[in-house]
Amino acid sequence: MSASPSRWTTSVRTGSAVETDPYRATSAPLYQTATFAQESPTEFGEFDYTRTDNPTRRSTEALLAELEGAAHALCYASGMAAIAAVLRLVQPGERVLLGRDLYGGTQRFAHGHLPGVQVEHVDLEPDEFGRRVQLEAALRRGGVRLVLFETPSNPRLAITDIAAVAAIAHRHDALVVVDGTVMTPWLQRPLDLGADVVIHSATKGLAGHGDVTAGVVATQSAELAETLQKKRNTDGSALAPFESWLLARGVRTLGVRIERAQATALQLAKALQRGPGLEAVHYPGLESHPGHALHQSQATGAGVLITLEADTAERAEALVRGARLFSTAVSFGGVSSSISLPHHMSHASVPRGAAPRPGENLVRLSIGLESPDDLLEDLRQAMSHASRHVVAEPSQRVAAVSNSD
Helix, strand or coil: CCCCCCHHHHHHHCCCCCCCCCCCCCCCCCCCCCECCCCCCCCCCCCCECCCCCHHHHHHHHHHHHHHCCCEEEEECCHHHHHHHHHCCCCCCCEEEECCCCCHHHHHHHHHCCCCCEEEECCCCCCCCCCCHHHHHHHHCCCEEEEEEECCCCCCCCCCCHHHHHHHHHHCCCEEEEECCCCHHHHCCHHHHCCCEEEEECCCCCCCCCCCCCEEEEECCHHHHHHHHHHHHHHCCECCHHHHHHHHHHHHCHHHHHHHHHHHHHHHHHHHCCCCCEEEEECCCCCCCCCHHHHHHHCCCCCCEEEEEECCHHHHHHHHHHCCCCEECCCCCCCCCEEECCCCCCCCCCCCCCCCCCCCCEEEEECCCCCHHHHHHHHHHHHHHHHHHCCCCHHHHHHHHHCCC
């Protein structure tokens, strides 16, 4: 075998217990225990208390670090716990810069739970001359501890140049944090492009089955990893053993799941461009996407999310209500397809003063493993349903929609 096995091999084999388990189990055992007996009361073994460390969680972290191309990975009880852990690195008197399109929970935490920290949203996109004026100006004012953004962003699927932002931020000694949830390390590895930290809501694509909440922080920095580990041990936010085992099980099939789902997503995105009442279809795999070329240069695929812009909020809601195969649910990246209105669901908690919430006419699709033909037929009938039930007068909207259920 070569020194660097492919991601297909890595996702299946790394973190397995064959070499370390005394019984050579081919699947990493689940150490569902809170404590580990010690040889003596004064000399402790490798593990003593699961909040601090656990063999199951450690093997899952090794698997995720290898996939991410990181030296260190830490697993948390949820994606928000991972996001909070990184944002808490910012101290009172320091500043944090956020991208303009971010998960609602990230914005809620940054604006409401970092006392003494100045939080700003900045435009990370270049102007016509290739300059990132807002970012440069914000960094020149000093005191910025970190810059955090998503690419593709959730839910608008905007693309940010990771390497360019990292180069600018590092000139001002700021850490660069990328939330890579939408892509997973299967499709994009921000650390390779200059980021200092990558965050994932592993609840989504990494675990992939909708049966676990988990978060991951990955970095090359031993100092950052040690700081985060000590804080995690203190606040008790580490991922439990069973959830760690579930996460690793999900990652074993990450490649086959994503490759199948994103092939379906591209097929659907192309077909939806002709959908009635749709003003735009956002998907990085479409050549019409403004960030298509940039995304191709820093990722190996376009992912499983599609965002639709309906001509009215009423049509968007009716479309969601009309879907049958697509579950109306928050989150994304699972084996089952889902549909949502981010304005009312995942981003409903965006606080005042943060970036604007997604428009009420925005519909987010997460593509799963169902038949592409079945999903397309479901979307077509949902669009027909929306066309039949959208009415001109807003006062008639509630009755029209409720009668269609």
